[in-house]
Amino acid sequence: MTAYLLGVDLGATGLKATIIDDRGVTIAEATRPIPTASPHPGWSEQDPDTWWQAAQRAIRDVLQQFKHGAEAIVGIGLSGGAHIAVLEDEHGQVIRPAIMWNDQRSHAEAAALHERAGDRIIATSLNRANPTWTLCQLAWLNAHEPDVRRRTRRLYIAKDHLRARLTGDWTTDYSDALGALMSDVATRGWSADLAALVDWDPATLPPVGQPTDIAGRVTEAAAMATGLAAGTPVVIGSNDTTVELFGAGANRAGEGAIKLATAGVVFLTTARPEVHPPISCYPHVIDGLWYMASGxxxxxxxxxxxxxxxxxxxxxxxxxxxxxxxxxxxxxxxxxxxxxxxxxxxxxxxxxxxxxxxxxxxxxxxxxxxxxxxxxxxxxxxxxxxxxxxxxxxxATFGAMRLVxxxxxxxxxxxxxxxxxxxxxxxxxxxxxxxxxxxxxxxxxxxxxxxxxxxxxxxxxxxxxxxxxxxxxxxxxxxxxxxxxxxxxxxxxxxxxxxxxxxxx
Structure with missing residues (x-):
């Protein structure tokens, strides 16, 4: 029998749900918009509740086009923008809007972190501090909204927070941990040393697994909200650029891609970590490969x-x-x-x-x-x-570029x-x-x-x-x-x- 898979991507301006079959053929797709607030020049924020609202609607829309019923979907994967932290309190309530990757408010904090510990940050988490990265955003929150740090009990990255609405789990993958600029390349886990740079409690950071690991299964409540079948397995997934590069087929060292989306990104797959700040370095979906990205x-x-x-x-x-x-x-x-x-x-x-x-x-x-x-x-x-x-x-040299x-x-x-x-x-x-x-x-x-x-x-x-x-x-x-x-x-x-x-x- 044909197997069907659901992919959900949380983009900067909208959420897209796509059902494919086991041949890789797209069967149905649906999108829903997501609003962004800019309360001050250079700021960019989103309410995570709008992500879940968009997901419910897009999933119901795509299932309505699908002729085989939700029970035919055998697995679900999610992706989303990197660097976007969602902070929850002890009651599981979101404390404040999520600061987006294109938000520029933390430029002073990023400069200060680079001046104070730039070499240590790059050696540990492979990348240079700038306003895109979660570490710098947390430094800004400490300076301007200190109550947020005191109240935070769990930090999620965007796609993980959305997945938690489906499964109730609290995990992330290494690519998104690295995108927070608080990971340790030696352990592929979190770095207590980097978290300490912004006085952030490592206990608030989620467990780290592989993108293909099953994080949980669709709960009864999530099934009622989305139309999905309860018990459907959901994998951890990875950030949008990582799965896009994989899905576009740039999966050998030397193959590149360009992303024409809300942001524009240039990628190159490499055989090992290539650390050339401020170019970003991330792990590929394929174990042993990495990629450079800059946007x-x-x-x-x-x-x-x-x-x-x-x-x-x-x-x-x-x-x-x-x-x-x-x-x-x-x-x-x-x-x-x-x-x-x-x-x-x-x-x-x-x-x-x-x-x-x-x-x-x-x-x-x-x-x-x-x-x-x-x-x-x-x-x-x-x-x-x-x-x-x-x-x-x-x-690096670039040849034919895959477009996504x-x-x-x-x-x-x-x-x-x-x-x-x-x-x-x-x-x-x-x-x-x-x-x-x-x-x-x-x-x-x-x-x-x-x-x-x-x-x-x-x-x-x-x-x-x-x-x-x-x-x-x-x-x-x-x-x-x-x-x-x-x-x-x-x-x-x-x-x-x-x-x-x-x-x-």
């Missing part, structure tokens, strides 16, 4: 902002199609219009929370087609920045990215975290007998080759993009001082 703050989120700003007269589906069509019709270089996508400051490779986004070179001839193409080009230039920094820091995330659906964006970077872009048949999470579940419950068996379910849909003439043209435009970024950095900092620091945040 920009605003990718599909910048694309969505352009859509909402310049195409608000159109429905969501029509707006995206129109953007793609108009962007394809505009010339390479958007007739001199340049976009810097720093709408939430920037992570790699500049690590500057005070950078601001901009459009440069505006003239009366520019229309919204130019803005749409400049959006694709600006995000591609920002990702090219990351590729360049990774090459310079690590000596919603942005990979755009043929225009794929071509622009190929032309900017000079690299072929490979689009998998299934290239998102919910698919990867379902594959991991299949390994955990025995549907797939090995990682090689699971990998055989991954298929390539199409490959976009770079155009040599366009690549040369984009090299000239990128030089202007980078020159403008350097020139405008002091202006961005001055604007930040006027609008953020003056406001006392």
């Amino acid at each position: 920009i703050n605003a990718c599909a989120s910048a694309h969505r902002w352009v859509r909402d700003t310049f195409f608000s007269d159109l429905s969501e589906a029509t707006a995206f199609d129109t953007m793609d069509r108009l962007a394809a019709a505009a010339p390479a270089g958007s007739d001199g219009l340049i976009f810097h996508p720093y709408l939430m400051g920037e992570r790699a490779p500049h690590w500057d929370p005070k950078l601001k986004g901009d459009f440069l070179g505006l003239t009366l001839r520019h229309d919204r087609g130019h803005f749409a193409r400049a959006c694709y080009e600006g995000i591609s230039f920002a990702l090219n920045d990351v590729l360049g920094a990774a090459k310079a820091l690590s000596g 995330g919603g942005g990979s659906r755009s043929a225009t964006w794929r071509q622009v990215l190929a032309d900017v970077t000079g690299l072929p872009m490979v689009r998998p048949e299934n290239g998102d975290a919910s698919f990867g999470a379902a594959l991991v579940a299949g390994m955990g419950v025995g549907v797939f007998t090995s990682t090689a068996d699971a990998q055989s379910r991954m298929r390539v849909r199409e490959t976009t080759e770079p155009n040599a003439a366009a690549h040369a043209r984009y090299g000239e435009i990128y030089a202007l993009y980078d020159q403008a970024r350097r020139a405008l950095t002091p202006v961005s900092h001055a604007i930040h001082a006027q609008t953020v620091e003056r406001a006392g945040t």
Whole structure:
């Protein structure tokens, strides 16, 4: 009989549920939005209750499309954004909204931690302190909300908190422990030494297992809430980038991927830990492999902002199609219009929370087609920045890149990215975290007998080759993009001082 698997991914702007069969074919999928609050400039928070509400609805939606009944699902896997901590008190109540990975409030604490113990943090947990990591966020909470530390009895990472609503368990995997910047590479567990840097009680940190370990089973209460069958096994899972890389098929040393989602991320699979801060280093799903990752703050989120700003007269589906069509019709270089996508400051490779986004070179001839193409080009230039920094820091070489995330659906964006970077872009048949999470579940419950068996379910849909003439043209435009970024950095900092620091945040 055919076996079916459910993957649930908790993304930055929405939750997706996907059912696949044992051939790796997607049978049904559903998404539900998740709101984000920004109570101060540079802040980004979510209420974990909205995750559970979205999960209930998305799971019910996907089961409604599924013809075989919830009992046919033999395993469930979850994934979610790294670095996102949920803090519960002694009564199991969430104490405060979860601080998201793109939140920039802890930049001062991150700088202080790096100055005080940077070498120790990197040696122990392989990565450098910056506002993305949970350790720095906890340092901010200690300074600004000290009652939170006193009340906390359990810390969950995002996907684990959502899974706990299904099973009642309290576990995480090593990739998410490492993402908290409080793990120990020697033991693949927690580091009491790093927790002590922010005076955090290690007893509040969850047990650590393997992504394929069965964490628990769907409870009767969760079954009533979601429509799932009680008793269905749920594996621990891993963070979204880890399962996406696996699901996209970048599963041999030297294979890379680019994620076009809320954030943009560049990955490269390696045979051993490659520690080149501030490039991130994570364990792969496949035991013995690792990967490097480095990303920009605003990718599909910048694309969505352009859509909402310049195409608000159109429905969501029509707006995206129109953007793609108009962007394809505009010339390479958007007739001199340049976009810097720093709408939430920037992570790699500049690590500057005070950078601001901009459009440069505006003239009366520019229309919204130019803005749409400049959006694709600006995000591609920002990702090219990351590729360049990774090459310079690590000596890595990149070949054909697997594309994951919603942005990979755009043929225009794929071509622009190929032309900017000079690299072929490979689009998998299934290239998102919910698919990867379902594959991991299949390994955990025995549907797939090995990682090689699971990998055989991954298929390539199409490959976009770079155009040599366009690549040369984009090299000239990128030089202007980078020159403008350097020139405008002091202006961005001055604007930040006027609008953020003056406001006392």
